[in-house]
Amino acid sequence: MADTLREQQLRMTGFIRDPQANPPPPGIEARRLAVYRRLFFGNMQSLLAGSFPVLHASLGSTQWQALIEDFYTNHRCQTPLFTEVAGELVGYLQTRVDLPGWVAELAHYEWIETVLLLSDDAELEHDPDGDLLDGVPLLSNLAVPLAYAWPVCHIGPGNIPLQAPSEPTLLLARRGADHKVHFSRLAPLAHALLVSIQEQQLSGSEHLAALAALAGTEPQAIETQGLELMRNLRSESILRVSMWERL
Known part of the structure; x- marks a missing residue:
């Protein structure tokens, strides 16, 4: 029997994620596969460039693209939410000991701004006249x-x-x-x-x-x-x- 739908999807996504390490799924034109690859990777690169504008500009286009390609290929995101992908990059960069230390720290610095902007945490109940020394x-x-x-x-x-x-x-x-x-x-x-x-x-x-x-x-x-x-x-x-x- 032909591959199951899941097997076909896994072949497709494996090739899109890393075409160098995964064979293309059978029956699909190389031209169409290239379109999917550009679409998915391009969206990821654009999303992260918008989340880390200073890091993007500081690394330059060549190093930035190499970095995002490695992230796209090797990191397994634990969230399906676009708003949380930036945090995934921050975690990934903290594992890249081969990069200058400022790269991970600059990414974290830019990411914190997004975290606070999007936060919907409610403030804890508090006493506006509470004693700062005796109180908590x-x-x-x-x-x-x-x-x-x-x-x-x-x-x-x-x-x-x-x-x-x-x-x-x-x-x-x-x-x-x-x-x-x-x-x-x-x-x-x-x-x-x-x-x-x-x-x-x-x-x-x-x-x-x-x-x-x-x-x-x-x-x-x-x-x-x-x-x-x-x-x-x-x-x-x-x-x-x-x-x-x-x-």
Whole structure:
């Protein structure tokens, strides 16, 4: 009996994905197969170029096409949603240890903007007058602290770093009330505090005490600065205080 429909589909998709490693399905003209290949690969390349415009421009057309061809051939996406394919590329790039380190980090930096723009996460219930030191501070669902070894916000065509600087690039990405994503630089204390709040539910005092211990100093040495920092973050709706002692 002739191949089942599924077998025919697998032959077709295998050839379209990687024509060098898979024989063409029988009974279909090479011209038609080439049209399908250009259509599918072209759509993928166009989709990702739109999601990563700076990375696309920084790599140049030849290297970009080679990269997307390898991704198209060898990566198995775990999502059928076009809006999530960019995240698949980010994960794929993190496995490409042969590429310069800035490539994966720049892709992640561009991808975070899309994630926040498309996010429909609801904010947790919070106490607008909650005590920042005694209460449990919460990070907004529309804010993400970021740390990169490479200066991702300055990379672009004609400005490709040859090596990572000695200091990391610490950033906060957040979606504002204007429904736009904003990036701002973070001082080391602000970044460490936001990461601590993101990862564990403690009171504000406990977060600052833990950071002081890491720095080898007394909690009182950073409490004033830390409290002022938390007040500023709350005024920008980046931090909130839980209505409960522990969620």
